[in-house]
Amino acid sequence: MDPVKSAHTENLEIVRDRVHITLLDGAIQFAQPVNGVTFGAAFHGKGRVQVAPPNPIEAQQLKLFEKQDKLDMSFTDATFSFTDGLADDVAKQVKWQTSGGLNDDFYAKRQKDREDLGESAVPRLWQGVLSADRVRTAYFLADLKVAGKDWVEFHEDALDPEEITVGRWVDVGPVKLFDVWMSFPAGAKTTVGAWKDAQTKEDFSIRGYHIDAGVSSGAELNATTRVDIDPRLTGQSVLIFDLDSNLRLDSIKDAKGRALSFYQSRENKDRSQSYGNYAAVVLAQPLQLGEPQSLEFHYAGKRAIRKAGNGNYFCESSGWYPERPNSFSARADFDLTFHSPKNAVLVATGEKTSETVDGNTRVTTWKSEIPLAVAGFGYGDYKVANDKAGEVAVDIYANREPDDLMAQVQRAFESGAVQGAVGNLTPSAMAKTMGQEMANTIRLFSLYFGPYPYKHLAVTSLPISYSYGQGWPGLIYLWSGSFLDATQRHEIGLPDGVQLTDFFRAHESSHQWWGHRVGWKSYHDQWLSEGFADFSGILYVQYRQNMKEALARWRKEKELLHNKDLHGHVIESLGPIWMGRRIRSSATGPGSYQDLVYSKGAYVLHMLQLQLVDSRNPDPDHLFKDMMQDYCKTFDNQAASTEDFKAIVEKHMTRGMDLDGNHKMDWFFNQYVYGTGIPQYSFHTSVEATPDGKTHVKGELTRSGVPDTWKDAVPLYAHMGDKTVRLGTLGVTHSSEPVDITLAGKIDRVSINDYEDLLADVKE
16 A cells, blocks of 8 residues: 555545446545556445446446335445545545554455456456556456445446446355346446447457367367467557456467466366456557557466266357357457367367378368357267258268266166166267257258358267356257157156257257347347347247247246246346346355346247237248348348337337337236336127128226236137137227127137237136
């Protein structure tokens, strides 16, 4: 600390946009400057912080966490980390003391505690301190000790489209989460406007990667990665990347071979404690617009790959090379070289351009034909099965032997310790069938969404203990549980075969379109990927199984939205799907994000599909297909926002969807994407045959559970014996609507929402 930069504070005001901090009474001391910049301060005493939410969405989130309409808290201690001139602001309001400074390690200890939580301000401070443009890179963090809440953080970061963030770190079992109470742009900007160009605040973009990596039978990874960057901000000397902390850097060099200083997060050795996954490097010369640069990273580690049995490996799909945050909003070229054991098979994103054997090492090269958001790889003792979907090659890389956990299960059955018969629990037994199924998903999705974006699709099996799937460009990681047949799944107790097979495979396959052919601009827009993938999974179930099974899936999605989280909140009420990852918090529970964003995001697309149904056409979905193919073509290999998708919907909307009479879908998106609520409809009608052979329908449609301003295009169906016919939609703009229509022919009854066309609860 700086012994001559301490002061007594009384009603000292610190204002950052909507964040108002008052140091009511106490002492503040600043750290010694670095590079001429004072960057830190510590405070002890009494203080108050107030923040007014900028909009109803942020107000709802604050209410969820703090039960306050406006944040108003008292604090006793604080640290400030900044590059925005806070010291000058304070100096105007105090008189420096010549003695009596704090001179303790309070500031340093608090930064260490924050690093232990998984976040560090040090790389961002370093970046700001060495920046030539401290206004465009300004950073401010107030870390306040609040009674009953421990520490609460208030950020203003000029390099973030949402400059203002308020929240705190919370322990949720073994996991540490940062609860975001509020996050919004500074000034009068809207969040939608702030993310219109996802790259606006980026200091550089990545043009290409050249990765030369070695993987071993002992699950080690070592790599030399050249990153070609294009500056977007003049004067930056420190660049920050994401890199798995288990991969330890030993050097970073520039294009002239000069060794550069760098700073990396501490190693996460047992994965129960995270210290972040960042690497910050100091350039020999600051960035200049129009002057591309290249950096060469050399790193190695053992825990980015994990061995899970004989010939079975789990390879992290992300974090194995230096990335930018929000990588799905941008694209880069990938040129990959892998050195792997001769007796293993390696598969990666891109097209394989060569394969040679050098002693006990197999060398393969892979190149992306178009820029990609991400790249990944897998390797192991694979059996390879081949199939085709039109001109698209489909290759299944399935482990020949069960992983450790499945081998234990198999031995338990073979020894008689568990009754039953499971046969050989190896993914390779289902490789051929898996090839056929994955080819079928490509055929269907190409029909609905447009051409498959790559030349081939590779599918690898993940060990059973890693129960998830991941779709990377041209490469899908599938949980090996989906490689089991129906008998095996039943015997070992895996429930719901369709969920684990047809739906799961199709969900991951569709990410070739949702996430890769079309990316997302921000976390707000990620529902365009996950929600669309859930929709695609059910669409495939409808074609692969039947409509009855698909309707069961839709009702399950709605049930998830009606369920309550661990704290008793109804999942759908937690916030709009537009909130994205912020839905997951200590106040909502671990499954809340997926239950809300995936399920409701899928329903949004399903509702649009059925609003576009043309029952008089041989292909009732032709309008929907036109819309989705236009969306994919318009944003081919680009990132899209929610507003971008909304514009495509408005381009293709029908007259029946225009409930506001302005050719806009604001009513729909404001309710189902930017808002919350599930309406309840009561539909009571009588039918009467008319003398001229028609049917007179009279009754009432009433709505509850949502605001009176709610609007819906409610689907109407006619029933004639065993036959059901979709009549169209009713534009419902009031909470109660009379129904008085005459229909051609003899009709037994009419109903609404037969095919879960609408995210609503219906009572007839």
